[in-house]
Each structure stands twice: as C-alpha cells, then as structure tokens.
Amino acid sequence: MDSDDMGIAPHAANTSGFERVLDIRFAAATTPTIEGARSVSSAALLEDPSHFIPTMTTPTLIVCDIGLRSRTAALALQTAGYSSIRSLSGGMEAWFDEKLPVHTPGLLTAEQYRRYDRQIKLPGVGVEGQHRLGSSSVAIVGVGGLGAPVLSYLAGSGVGRITVIDSGVIELSNLHRQTIYTTQGVGAEKAEQAAAFATQLNPEVEMHHRHLTLSSSNAAEALSGHDVLVVCTDSFETAHVVNEASVELGIPMVFGSVYRTEGQLAVFHPGGGGC
Incomplete structure (x- = not known):
C-alpha cells in the first residue's frame, strides 16, 4: 500500500468492515469511540503489533483525535510489513462531525463528551471530574x-x-x-x-x-x-x-x-x- 493511500474518510471507514479498530487516543477508554474499538497506546502498539493485530494482512483501522498520530502509526506498521492498515482521516473529530455511530461509556452522554472534550483530557478532571461538575x-x-x-x-x-x-x-x-x-x-x-x-x-x-x-x-x-x-x-x-x-x-x-x-x-x- 502506498503511503498516500493510508487515510480513509469516516463514511468509507464506517462501511469497510475492518476486523480491528485500534484507538490510540490518550483517553480512548473513557470517551466515545467507534463501536468495537480497542483502546491502546501508540507506544504499546508499535512495540508489539502482533499483540493487537492477528496477522500481517488483517484489515485494521487506526484512530486518533485528528488523524495525525494515527497516520504516523499506520506508516510505521506498513514499514514493518503490515499490508492492510488504514488511518482514519480527520480522526474522531471528523467521525463526530459526520455524526457516525459511536459507543459511549457511562456517566456522560455523547454530546457531553463532545462539549467538554478539552477539559476532560486535562489531568485531574477526566470523566469522573466532569461528572462531579455536572452534579x-x-x-x-x-x-x-x-x-x-x-x-x-x-x-x-x-x-x-x-x-x-x-x-x-x-x-x-x-x-x-x-x-x-x-x-x-x-x-x-x-x-x-x-x-x-x-x-x-x-x-x-x-x-x-x-x-x-x-x-x-x-x-x-x-x-x-x-x-x-x-x-x-x-x-x-x-x-x-x-x-x-x-x-x-x-x-x-x-x-x-x-x-x-x-x-x-x-x-x-x-x-x-x-x-
């Protein structure tokens, strides 16, 4: 796969049937993400890709906030020999803008995650802190x-x-x-x-x-x-x-x-x- 083809638009990604979706955002485990996505740090993914991607040809989508870190990770995986890796163009920001389906963890609604996204990411706030503010x-x-x-x-x-x-x-x-x-x-x-x-x-x-x-x-x-x-x-x-x-x-x-x-x-x- 040529590096220029690494990105895939949200609507296309939503219908492509990726076997693996890996979300490398820092707070992926506690914020809305693509249904079935697994939260993993970029460092852990690149250190041991086989732990997260079963084969070198498994169709896999890498996701981050705006598509930059996921593209870097996807390129590194391609260089390592993984041939079916794509990066979500525009990241989850673009996915949200397109109003595509997401899995939302408890405590906050999907809209609340979007509204308070920047402060939820701050150390000392997080999802629980935001929930406390709302209460x-x-x-x-x-x-x-x-x-x-x-x-x-x-x-x-x-x-x-x-x-x-x-x-x-x-x-x-x-x-x-x-x-x-x-x-x-x-x-x-x-x-x-x-x-x-x-x-x-x-x-x-x-x-x-x-x-x-x-x-x-x-x-x-x-x-x-x-x-x-x-x-x-x-x-x-x-x-x-x-x-x-x-x-x-x-x-x-x-x-x-x-x-x-x-x-x-x-x-x-x-x-x-x-x-």
Missing part, C-alpha cells in the same frame, strides 16, 4: 465585572446548577467589561439577563436567578442547597452577609475582588480556615 451547584453573588466571567466559565465548564444573585440593572458603562450583556439589555435586571446568557451558552445548566439584595434576614434561605458560594460583589456589607451564611450553612465560600489592574482571591471553608 454540583454554585451560587454567584454579584454578576458584574468579576461575576460575569465567573458565570461564563462555570456555565461553560458544565456546572450542573447555578444561581445568580444581583440587585442591579445593566448600565451602558458596564458593557465594555461585562461582556455577557448587550446594548439592548441596558436597563434590564442583571440577574435575569445573566441567567439568560448562561442558558444560551450551555442549555444543560440548570439556571436560577434572583433580583435581590442579600441581608442577614434572607441570605441563608437564598444560599442554602449550594455546594460553593462565590462572592463577586463590590459591597463589603453583602460580602459579610454571605460570609455569615457560609458559616451558618457550612458551605465553602470563594471571595474575589478586582480594582483596576489588581485582584484578590481567597477561599474560606467553615471549620477548615478563617471565616
């Missing part, structure tokens, strides 16, 4: 200059339930830095508009919003039932109220603030640090 809940107090990007990234990362609390309305002077809002939204409640933005960004997130000024009389009720409280307000009075509720409810609190080009960040865990 968690966060309350964000203040969705202004700091709270807006916090909401954007938490919703984008797949936190399962988010509540945004803010008593303000959108002002024209907010828009240059609070980029989740629009000119058309000037005058509208921040909490409502922030929740709408997050829902459009990631419909999987269960969003709640409250146009509310927190006080000692309502904070515990508004913040209970969350796993983490994130304080992004510029009001020290409100920050102290949330801190009191954090201690009362036993919920960790993340405090952040920004001033010009400076910022502060602190995490307070009731019973585990200063509050």
Whole structure:
C-alpha cells in the first residue's frame, strides 16, 4: 500500500468492515469511540503489533483525535510489513462531525463528551471530574465585572446548577467589561439577563436567578442547597452577609475582588480556615 493511500474518510471507514479498530487516543477508554474499538497506546502498539493485530494482512483501522498520530502509526506498521492498515482521516473529530455511530461509556452522554472534550483530557478532571461538575451547584453573588466571567466559565465548564444573585440593572458603562450583556439589555435586571446568557451558552445548566439584595434576614434561605458560594460583589456589607451564611450553612465560600489592574482571591471553608 502506498503511503498516500493510508487515510480513509469516516463514511468509507464506517462501511469497510475492518476486523480491528485500534484507538490510540490518550483517553480512548473513557470517551466515545467507534463501536468495537480497542483502546491502546501508540507506544504499546508499535512495540508489539502482533499483540493487537492477528496477522500481517488483517484489515485494521487506526484512530486518533485528528488523524495525525494515527497516520504516523499506520506508516510505521506498513514499514514493518503490515499490508492492510488504514488511518482514519480527520480522526474522531471528523467521525463526530459526520455524526457516525459511536459507543459511549457511562456517566456522560455523547454530546457531553463532545462539549467538554478539552477539559476532560486535562489531568485531574477526566470523566469522573466532569461528572462531579455536572452534579454540583454554585451560587454567584454579584454578576458584574468579576461575576460575569465567573458565570461564563462555570456555565461553560458544565456546572450542573447555578444561581445568580444581583440587585442591579445593566448600565451602558458596564458593557465594555461585562461582556455577557448587550446594548439592548441596558436597563434590564442583571440577574435575569445573566441567567439568560448562561442558558444560551450551555442549555444543560440548570439556571436560577434572583433580583435581590442579600441581608442577614434572607441570605441563608437564598444560599442554602449550594455546594460553593462565590462572592463577586463590590459591597463589603453583602460580602459579610454571605460570609455569615457560609458559616451558618457550612458551605465553602470563594471571595474575589478586582480594582483596576489588581485582584484578590481567597477561599474560606467553615471549620477548615478563617471565616
């Protein structure tokens, strides 16, 4: 087989009846892949091909993320004498784009694997970490200059339930830095508009919003039932109220603030640090 013929398009691969499909992606064992594919590292495959490919003529498809590593592996196997090796052109990215059938491991849906693919691959996250994010809940107090990007990234990362609390309305002077809002939204409640933005960004997130000024009389009720409280307000009075509720409810609190080009960040865990 000539090296120019190593690649095979997803639709053609899907109907070619390969006897072996070898997925050399790093997280292949825990992410959607072609039905019947075996997860194997590229190093292990090239070190002992006969362990994974029965004969020198067994029709075998090599799969990676975008088709580059699989092509390198396929060329190496061809050089070693394996005559029926093909590389999936475009990798699993192309396979997904063509909406071809996949086998999906438990915990996450196929769409969730695609949406969160880049962070699932990060050390310390993985499939279990992503599942934990989807099962968690966060309350964000203040969705202004700091709270807006916090909401954007938490919703984008797949936190399962988010509540945004803010008593303000959108002002024209907010828009240059609070980029989740629009000119058309000037005058509208921040909490409502922030929740709408997050829902459009990631419909999987269960969003709640409250146009509310927190006080000692309502904070515990508004913040209970969350796993983490994130304080992004510029009001020290409100920050102290949330801190009191954090201690009362036993919920960790993340405090952040920004001033010009400076910022502060602190995490307070009731019973585990200063509050």
